[in-house]
């Protein structure tokens with residue numbers, strides 16, 4: 001019998017990191033990395049920044065070169081989609097019909113951009129999740145000013161709006177929430193960012209999109225071109241291009257095994273295990289953070305890397321214990337790697353115009369937010385996020401790096417609100 | 432061990448500095464990574480590998 005591989009499904013940030021971490025953790029058996037995109041693993045954050053802007057070409061986004069991947073001894077299956085997983089036997093089904101019996105599986109399939117059926121079939125409507133999405137949109141943003149309507153004023157929509165504006169396009173940003181990015185950054189910093197966008201010439205609107213209208217004169221035989229966006233209040237925005245930035249859906253549609261909980265991403269325990277021998281990491285994974293006592297799922301680049309490292313380590317520890325149990329019948333013995341709960345200090349950043357936002361801990365789901373504007377015109381500000389009387393997150397806009405690292409320490413574990421306020425004040429007044 | 436960095440890709444996350452403060456620092460103005468020691472001593476190697484793996488912008492390359 002040939003040895004069973006560990007398979008990593010999803011060949012992006014979490015997937016490639018998991019593959020490397022499996023090797024570092026001592027997995028010497030076969031290792032398969034399966035990804036449905038045709039590209040070598042690449043990085044997504046620059047898609048809405050340097051790539052869209054045109055400052056970087058796609059090669060710059062590769063997470064690893066071919067030369068860095070080769071020594072991992074991977075069976076790299078690009079352009080291949082996993083279509084099913086039988087949890088009891090750890091068997092994957094692939095879209096070419098192959099069934100792959102695995103020693104263990106790490107699921108890193110991320111999320112997919114949400115779309116609106118009302119826009120189906122219209123040319124000029126984009127989403128922004130993959131390299132191919134970003135290149136298509138960038139192509140349409142080159143060569144002359146266009147009217148771009150960005151639907152969705154979350155982080156992604158705001159970043160894309162900023163780049164398009166810098167490129168000289170006429171940009172309207174429309175969201176359901178009057179304050180952009182409010183769910184991620186809170187009302188105070190959201191207001192500051194709204195001011196910045198307005199000052200740069202982005203039109204901010206609150207409203208609901210009702211329908212998409214085709215341009216009046218479609219070229220014969222070609223798909224109808226977007227011409228405008230009609231809002232629920234009846235108003236109409238003319239548009240040459242529309243970007244849908246309305247959130248994402250965890251890529252769990254292929255996981256139908258009733259042993260898995262896929263209500264919001266793939267449910268995991270504190271070790272990132274969804275079932276015996278089945279782990280998850282990155283945007284798709286919802287797990288029990290031991291310090292926060294509630295299930296969390298992040299769509300942050302940093303989490304993809306950290307969680308992949310944790311899941312890989314824990315899977316190898318589990319397989320080592322499994323093998324030992326088969327060998328000596330007890331599963332106990334000396335010098336076994338221990339599984340460890342995954343308890344990171346979450347981190348995300350966003351860039352808009354020259355402003356850098358950086359957050360540690362939890363900002364979403366807060367019941368208390370206190371924003372301190374340190375320098376209004378420079379948009380320098382810090383916000384503290386609390387829940388149930390404890391400070392759990394902190395977000396900085398345009399602060400120097402040393403202060404930001406000090407802020408991380410404030411929310412590394414949940415702390416009483418008053419104590420955190422004091423420490424934030426100290427961190428942001430120090431040199 | 433030899434370290435190279437592609438500082439232009441750095442998103443100023445500061446994770447490398449947390450993991451290996453003897454080897455990495457950040458510029459005061461913009462937080463971009465600064466390499467303090469391109470050929471660090473052996474006792475730093477694990478930390479450097481960890482920093483390279485954890486960097487969310489794939490900035491740090493390590494040649495062993």
Ligand SMILES: Cc1cc2nc3c(=O)[nH]c(=O)nc-3n(C[C@H](O)[C@H](O)[C@H](O)COP(=O)(O)OP(=O)(O)OC[C@H]3O[C@@H](n4cnc5c(N)ncnc54)[C@H](O)[C@@H]3O)c2cc1C
Pocket residue numbers: 009010011012013014015034035036037043044045046047048080081082083108109110111128129130156251254281282283284298299300301302304347348349350351
């Ligand atoms: C435009 C953009 C900008 C961003 N900017 C920032 C930022 O500034 N800061 C930040 O912290 N985060 C940012 N993020 C988020 C960050 O990129 C993600 O958190 C990170 O990419 C998650 O990595 P992942 O590997 O978990 O998932 P993904 O990167 O989504 O990768 C999952 C991969 O799995 C593949 N896949 C899915 N289903 C299957 C299947 N059944 N079989 C095989 N393959 C499959 C997908 O095609 C994809 O390649 C941004 C994201 C985007 C899209």
Ligand code: SF4
Pocket residue numbers: 440441442443444445446447448455457462463464485486487488489490491
């Ligand atoms: S961890 Fe990476 S992105 Fe962050 S400061 Fe260091 S080199 Fe830059």
